[in-house]
Amino acid sequence: MPGPIGTSPSRRWALVCTAMAASSRRRGVCPSEKPWSRCLSLHRMYVTLFTFTLLCLHWSRCSSDDDHEMEEFLKREFSLSKPYQGVGSLGSSHWELMGDAMITTEQVRLTSDMQSRQGAVWSRTPCDLKDWEMQVHFKIHGQGKKNLNGDGLAVWFTKDRMQKGPVFGNKDNFTGLGVFVDTYPNEEKHLEAQKKRYTPRTERIFPYVLAMVGNGSVSYDHERDGRPTELGGCTAMVRNLKHDTFLFIRYVSRRLTVMIDIEGQHEWRDCLDVPGVRLPLGYYFGASALTGDLTDIHDIISMKLYQITVLSKKSQDEEDEDEITIPSVDNFELLRVPESEERMSSVAIFFTVLFSMVGCVFLIVVGLLVYGHWSETRRKRFY
Ligand SMILES: *[C@@H]1O[C@H](CO)[C@@H](O)[C@H](O)[C@H]1NC(C)=O
Numbered sequence: 122m123p124g125p126i127g128t129s130p131s132r133r134w135a136l137v138c139t140a141m142a143a144s145s146r147r148r149g150v151c152p153s154e155k156p157w158s159r160c161l162s163l164h165r166m167y168v169t170l171f172t173f174t175l176l177c178l179h180w181s182r183c184s185s186d187d188d189h190e191m192e193e194f195l196k197r198e199f200s201l202s203k204p205y206q207g208v209g210s211l212g213s214s215h216w217e218l219m220g221d222a223m224i225t226t227e228q229v230r231l232t233s234d235m236q237s238r239q240g241a242v243w244s245r246t247p248c249d250l251k252d253w254e255m256q257v258h259f260k261i262h263g264q265g266k267k268n269l270n271g272d273g274l275a276v277w278f279t280k281d282r283m284q285k286g287p288v289f290g291n292k293d294n295f296t297g298l299g300v301f302v303d304t305y306p307n308e309e310k311h312l313e314a315q316k317k318r319y320t321p322r323t324e325r326i327f328p329y330v331l332a333m334v335g336n337g338s339v340s341y342d343h344e345r346d347g348r349p350t351e352l353g354g355c356t357a358m359v360r361n362l363k364h365d366t367f368l369f370i371r372y373v374s375r376r377l378t379v380m381i382d383i384e385g386q387h388e389w390r391d392c393l394d395v396p397g398v399r400l401p402l403g404y405y406f407g408a409s410a411l412t413g414d415l416t417d418i419h420d421i422i423s424m425k426l427y428q429i430t431v432l433s434k435k436s437q438d439e440e441d442e443d444e445i446t447i448p449s450v451d452n453f454e455l456l457r458v459p460e461s462e463e464r465m466s467s468v469a470i471f472f473t474v475l476f477s478m479v480g481c482v483f484l485i486v487v488g489l490l491v492y493g494h495w496s497e498t499r500r501k502r503f504y
Pocket residue numbers: 336337338339447
């Protein structure tokens with residue numbers, strides 16, 4: 122299995138630094154590991170120029186500060202794997218089934234390929250681990266052609282458990298973390314029906330993996346596939362694959378990282394990476410899925426929880442001082458793609474052109490001055 126990778130420290134500048142890197146990466150313009158080299162679009166550059174300068178000063182520390190190691194241990198009481206002994210039948214089992222979910226020898230089937238199903242599997246034990254990683258082995262398959270299937274599955278770390286609802290089979294206004302594998306593009310279909318089109322910049326290709334943190338009073342916008350509350354996400358073509366597909370959710374030092382392994386190459390691929398995610402202890406792990414008019418088979422093959430121990434050389438930083446009671450995300454605004462981005466961008470283009478012209482004029486003036494000075498001294502030398 123994949124080993125631990127380094128995390129950056131949780132100091133303020135690192136948070137901002139990575140938040141902005143993540144926010145530019147999630148726009149889909151930054152495929153590489155060096156976000157600053159290529160991915161800042163010009164208009165955003167002006168907005169972030171000042172911060173950027175500060176970040177540059179810290180960048181070397183930002184990227185090299187991996188001087189702590191991590192260890193991971195499988196925690197059986199929070200893991201679900203074959204042969205699923207007692208799950209769904211024994212009260213002593215660590216996991217409990219709900220709704221249409223059922224156990225076979227090969228998987229926990231959350232929904233079958235039928236309409237209006239919802240099923241879930243929930244851990245019975247609240248988890249008090251501070252740093253952890255959940256590795257989910259799942260499978261989504263069905264008869265439906267692309268975009269005629271739905272709705273997807275979710276992995277949860279929430280305050281409440283065993284509650285039915287519209288958010289991939291869990292209740293709305295949930296409290297905690299949800300990571301969704303959304304297989305149906307509701308928003309796109311909705312826009313299509315209105316004969317509108319996406320701008321390429323805001324389009325998300327489905328199936329799409331995304332994360333959301335709820336505090337109990339934030340609703341998941343199903344019609345827009347959770348766009349208003351999206352922390353980050355990525356496209357993941359996970360349906361009807363022959364090989365195994367995995368989702369990794371890592372929560373270490375308040376940093377949420379989601380990775381996927383769906384190519385059958387045993388390689389992790391970054392999906393999202395968000396610092397400053399505050400989740401209380403004592404929440405429950407679970408997974409759920411839902412079908413509506415469109416259907417799919419949503420299977421969980423295993424969920425393995427690893428406790429992560431960060432062996433930091435540094436003394437414990439600010440992290441431990443206050444206990445978290447309500448889930449939240451620092452600098453959530455920074456992660457958001459502004460709704461008014463399209464209108465913004467024409468203003469930004471104007472300023473880009475303006476600044477460029479001012480810059481050119483400045484260069485020409487400087488050039489002329491230098492040339493004048495140079496030719497003058499040359500003339501002096503010759504006469
Ligand atoms: C939950 O989050 C929303 C949006 O960020 C905020 O307006 C609201 O005050 C928060 N509620 C609580 C109880 O923290």
